[in-house]
Amino acid sequence: MSNAFRELLKKVGSGTHTSKALTRQEAATAMGMMLTQEATPAQIGAFLIAHRIRRPTGEELAGMLDAFDQYGPQVPAIQSEKPVVILSQPYDGRDRTLPLGPLTSLVLAAAGIPVLQHGGDVMPTKAGVPLIDIWQGLGIHWRSLSLGQIQEILQNTDIGFVYLPEHFPLAHGLVPYREQIGKRPPLATVELIWCPYSGPAHIVAGFVHPPTELMMREALNLRGITEFTTVKGLEGSCDLPRERTGIIGLNRSLEGSESFSRLRLHAQDYGFAGKNPPWQGLSPGLREIKAVLAGEPGELHQALVWNSGFYLWQFYPMQTLEEGIQLTQELLEKGIVQEKLNQLQKMTHCRSISA
Template identity: 50%
Template sequence: MALVTMSYNFRPFIQAVGSGPHTGKNLSREDAAQAMGMMLSSDATPAQIGAFLIAHRIQRPRGEELAGFLDACDRQAQKLPAIEELVTVLGCPYDGRSRTAPVTVITALGLAVDGVPCLTHGSGRMPTKYGMPLIDIWQGLGVDWTKLDRDRLSQSLRQHQLSFYYQPNFFPAAEQLVAYRDQLGKRPPIATMELMWTPYDGKVHLVCGFVHPPTEGLFQTALNLRQQTCFTTVKGLEGSCDLPRSRPAIIGQYGQAQGDNHNPEWERLHLHPIEYDLGGSDVSLESEPGYIEMLQQTIRGDNTPLTPAAIWNLGFYLWRCGVSGSLQQGLTTAEQNLSQGRLMAKVQELRHYVC
């Protein structure tokens, strides 16, 4: 009887988002949080969860609803304990990369080298894309974050300025929703929510990657509702926070990523890599073992096809995070740190820490 009662409690949410363009209704932030909470706790039945996710995808979520989803995750997830500094969180699609070679890990390493605490997060292989996830890239470098508990991961942020949050270890309620992605064959709205997800209890500079321009508006609405005072949006490669080299980088900035971040303002940037002699084709992800080998070579300071993308991305983020006074200075610092092997030294430091 209890399960029947709970399923009846969830039914109005399906009726609201699944009634079509004429009679359908959007959820309030509070109702969206309740709906997500019931899905995470399995108070909704599997049939209801599947129906809600596909109906909500067809209707398209609003920023208010995504804010509610994030509220529910805040209540149920085991987040990393806070440290004193502002942490840059790089939000990338959990279902990974399949077409272009990622440089996200290089960006994270480079920020850490210059004293900017950086957190990446994700899961294992995930539908519908089943692309290469960040955890596999870290493990390819010999850094297995899955072995550490939350306190050790938070300590890594404090001592080494870098850490990784592995969802299966600390948020199993969200992990049990992964099966629905495979069964539905489509990304549900929670895939958009993940790009804004911050599995950390302190102050953050949040970086969100996206593909479709309307998604950026959802980010702005949801994050403003959640009083996120510092964030960056990037029309990145495959929805990641990796800046492309084959086209101008379209970036939105809100707030300051260092120092006083009160009274934030929205700023639009169009950065042309060709103006910095860094334009060119984006490196294809032809094979994962080949990519890991190229990644290791790049981090060691060798000149590889991935090196220009590494410099372009790291240079921008050093500028955005206040380490460098200009984009050109950031690019110069990025090139020097790569060529001098400082990123590889950070990898070796992390390998020792996680052992």
């Protein structure tokens, strides 16, 4: 048993009226002791569920991210005039709507915007489809690649993926606790705003509940990150909804000062009203994705154009959302997105064989 960890646990787990938030340094220490398993399984489980009940503060999240930086991987920086977009998704996956993340990454990369994703395998508590399975179904083999190979692929194709079991086994070692405590721990929020990249980056983080967004914003601001985007997306992802208002937070640094603005987008105002395609399993999902890449129209095509059009507007950059939508349609119609997938398939296949 770690006596040092026990003191931190007592602080956050003392009850509604007596528990106290950890300082940033204390949160970093606690996270480090959990990653290295210096804390016992009983202590780790107790800490995660106590923190889940009390809810972490932005300062605590900042400390946990400090520990992720200390113990976790970072893809070395590539040569790029544009910051790498960190397109985050909940690690425990999706089970209601078809994920757009891989397709959106391909569209952005086809436009010359580098994108880095990260995640693991099927994970509690939701146990939805993880992005790695969709990439695998598209012929992209991320699982066996080293960080150096990920950097090379990111440099040449503008797409990369950090795979938790291979690249951050310490964090992967905490996955079983999610099943045992039966609830998403604060780690799930940390993962949404983690940046496993050493160069200039722009984090895009999805959220469900407004208090979570406030915590994420505070944590990122404390860490000196002034350029990031938050999205009240589908199932906590970065995928913009079509059937309801898209609520987006834009944190930007302008002329030395930081500003936060709220953007509300209505898909129907741009001709994209409808519902995002439901998730019906990996095989049907892959068929839909491949059909879109082949140029077939449908609901998934509409969802992708709406989603990617927004991100092209933000990162290309363009003057209007309509320009982003138009460019997305052109990239799909001309087969440039499919060409990007073909390029990525060849590179990852060659590197996975040599790994």
